Amino acid sequence: MINPVLEPELLMGLGVLATLILAMVVRERSNAAYWSGLVFAVAAGVRSYTLHPTSHLVGGMMVADGYGLVVNIMVTAAVVAGLLLAFDSERYTVEFPALLLLAGLGGMIMGLAANFILLFLGLELLSLPLYILAASRRDARSAEAGIKYLLTGAFSSGVLLFGMALLYGSTGTVTFINYTTLHLVPVLLGAGLALVIVGLGYKLAMVPFHMWVPDVYEGSPTPVATFMAFGTKVAAAAALLRVLAFGFSLTSGVWGLALGYFAVLTMLAGNLMALPQRDLKRLLAWSGVGNAGYVLVGIASHTVSGAQAALFYLLPYGMAVVLAFAVIRVLEGQQEGAQMEDLTGLAHREPWLAAGLTVALLSLAGIPLTAGFFGKFYLIKGALQGDQWGMAIGLVVATLVSLGVYFRPIQYMFRPGEGRPARWSVGAAVVVAGAGLATLFIGVYPEPLLHFVAQAATFTWLR
């Protein structure tokens, strides 16, 4: 009755309902809704892993393939991380888990959309709960984050929708597979594609559509920022890759070079702007912009290994950024946010916390034996395979700049002195341990994951 490929999505949807019902019936301070959200999100992730899909179109709306499942797993991981970090009903509303699950469901739908209508539905399902979540803390900065996210997000949705309309106008279809036979690009189609890239680039934090990122990350509650940094980026990158590498694979001459320029611009701007940041969440936000540029390198190189590298890179990046946000969560205590100075002496006071942050930063910097190294290694390889020297050089330069970004917090941690005391919670400890071990494990032995991801991201018609 229901296509088994959709079972993870179904589980996630049931999770939303269950958490909502629980939110109605239990006491205000109960954790029950969080538990139920956690159970359903984990179940959706596990079901995604156990499915063995064959690539086929379902009703012209979605593709049932390993690619969507990898996206599912990453998005559910982001949801789980967000829930674990928010496991604190004292501070977050009972709707929190339901909204987060809803956003996750949107991200999952974006991963398997094979059609612009479903893509847009997924995008809005992802965005709308996040607008609310961004503003869910009752203070000025959170409200500012929410309204900024909403206004710029609505703008980008409009752009995306307009682009889709132009594409429909020039081809008469919104299904990706119908674009694969295009060789020539009429003007209208080119304009539509440009606007689609802009719309999705906004969610991915592509420069110059990235301006919302630092303010929104800084203002949002940390668990929400965690989900945005990982889940939203995964969904946006996956959708962009699917549209371009799957739909417009034969017309890469039109978008490949443009996206390459954006990749280099994004990498450099993100890392350069991360250099002077003192607020850790802003630093991670700018770092997220830079990392979006890395992912774009893989997409723009338009090779099999580039696509694989782009999808794979999201995982090391996500693990590292989740880990870093978890550390901030432990540090921030009752107030939100943490400054660079708060790290002072952390290595002596909280060696495990410091170790976790160090692993995260080293992975983001791409140091060998952490997951980030392999991510970048394969991105460079993908770029070179596509004969895109400029992007490879840009990536190396950006990485060099980023060393300065990521070593500064480490320096602070080893500096003697008193920073802010840490407030561990069980959820945060689980996230720190899980993401830290995953980062190291992928760095030491990436083989099984590489295999899994590489199979998932093979669009056979790429060269």
Next chain:
Amino acid sequence: MSGYGAILIYVAVSAVLAAAISMASEIMGPHAPGGVKRESYESGILVDRPLSHFSVRFYRVAMLFLIFDVSVMAIYPWATSMRAFHAAGFVKALFFMVVLAVGFAYVWRRGGFKWD
């Protein structure tokens, strides 16, 4: 005469009917000019000057109405061809309504319909 002719007749009749009813009430109804009737009416909001601030509660009710109204609209197409979808279609529509009902119950429970 093609099928569109019927629509044309339908439009004409409804226009005539609408005009007739309003004219009838204008001619036959009682008249009491003055008082609050002179002011413009906007869903109960008192409009004394342009661009004034008024309560967000109006928007809340309007949005809630809109959400459920639009969602229920999706039932019509299913209803017209219910038999073609058999039991499976019925179960799916039921699931859809359950989702709506949970949402409705949630809004109710959280006091979404209370004015104060």
Next chain:
Amino acid sequence: MITLTEIIGLPLLGAATLMVFKTILPRRTAGIWATLLIGVAFALSVAATVHLAALPAGHRVVTGSLFTWTTGFGPSIAWRFYLDPLAAVWILIITGVGFLIHVYSNGYMGDDPDVGRYFAELNLFIFSMLLLVLAGNLLILLIGWALVGLSSYLLIGFWYERASAVRAAKKALVVNTVGDVGILIGIVLLYQHFGTLSYPGLFSALQHAAPGSAFFTWVAILLYIGAMAKSAQFPLHIWLADAMEGPTPVSALIHAATMVTAGVYFMARLYPLLHLAPGVAAAIAAIGAFTALFAATVAVFQRDIKRALAYSTVSQLGYMFLAVGIGAYAAGVFHFVTHAFFKALLFLAAGSVIHALSGEQDMQKMGGLFRKMPVTAVSFLVATLAISGIPGFAGYFSKEAILGQALLEGHALLWAVGAFTAGLTAFYMFRVFSLTFLGKPRDEKLHQHAHEAPLVMTIPVVILGALCIFGDVLGGWLNSWLGPTFDTYAGGATYAIRSGPVWGTAVAVLLALIGIGAAIVLYVRQGKGAYAGNERGAGVLGLQAWGSDAVWRWAAVVPFQALGDGVRRVNVGFVRALDAVAGEVAAFSDDLRPIETGQIRRYVLAMMMGMVVVLAYFLVRM
């Protein structure tokens, strides 16, 4: 294979256990445990070498894969270890000299409050170095390479309360990272081109390539940049002298005997590649010769005993690269071995002196210590004679092997530079020896409290002294031992150690004797101090390595700072420009007042502009 894993694993075990248990271990046990593990690793290395020697000459390779690392995106990369005669030489020195230095450290660092961390990091370094040398493919080598850089960073900055130590550690890391990036790009290029990174696979593939293509030149240059950074070749030599901020045994182990020679190992390992890039090989030799001369002239002016020895190390590394560049691989490796002996000794003896003078490193405060510390002084003298190239000592044979080969291969200029540098070396080394041990004490108070080092420190020094005298016998053995390795692929043809013309040797020895004589006259007869000649004029420049730090500051640091400032300014300017445009549309945006910053319209404006650019691009490209 089991042995290789254990040789690499033992130091790692030591590092891990010490890191975890350093706070609960009794003071002395940390050092004993670490030393014991390295001793066992040394024994295993000897066993592995013996096993290797038992194999037939052409097939002396022990290799095995721990597990397949990655296959996902292309040809597979395995955690493969690889022991051949070349690697065997290195592991013997790393674990052997490393063991002696561990023993010595028990005395030198025994009173440090953080001794557990010290030995953990020292073991970590040995592990990294072994991983580098025993790697079976270039990716594992790079991991070892980076870990070596990391542990060097940790050890230079061991006394992290000292700002100068932290600065020096950072400088070392930055310079080394430049090299790492070069190697990373080079490796990616090779992988892209050949689809493999394992030594046999890569070198076999290289056999079929024609020499001199631009591709191999670029790859060789990139990899050489890595070797250059690690082995402190001009102009990336700037970090080594500052690295002396670390504890003295660290300087002996890392910055004299082992780590800095990783570049020599790397280049010798890649001889089939150098064969394909003859221009790069020539450049390596030329830069090596220049580095040797340059560092020797700097060493002449140093006041700090460790800095003098550091520049001496740079100079000797120049000799090794000179050998590698002209294809005299065995001679280069031979010089690496003898250098490990005498330079480790020099540093350890210097450490004993520093220890005796309660931390004083300025040679102006030394003098006349021969009587107080006879064992140390005699050992130091032996090593000084060895490095000066006096016949009968180990250094003489290895240096002559290099210089003789240069002459035989027709590189007269390189020989002349090398021979002249040999004279300079003798001069500055006897300057150091005279200033430290001979003459009158220049600081009575320090001199009075000076004392001979304890046995745990003198025994390693004496053992190294014996090796400095008898190490020359290794030359012949190395020749036959390394022969098959360098014969396997094209490019190692001139590897063998041959003796050059007698007149060449005579000139070099004569120059060395002149240097010794000049040093004795100046610093013993005339009693000049350590500050003589470096207080004004060219001497100040010499003290500061002819201003190479300042040049780097202007060439690299200042532009980057300017770039950073520029980026900030551009960013501010960009926002201001947006503001100006935003003013035009401000009337529309008044409804957004409640957000007090008002920046959101700027964001949307930026997005609009970006969108216009994208659209324009797409439409123009149509």
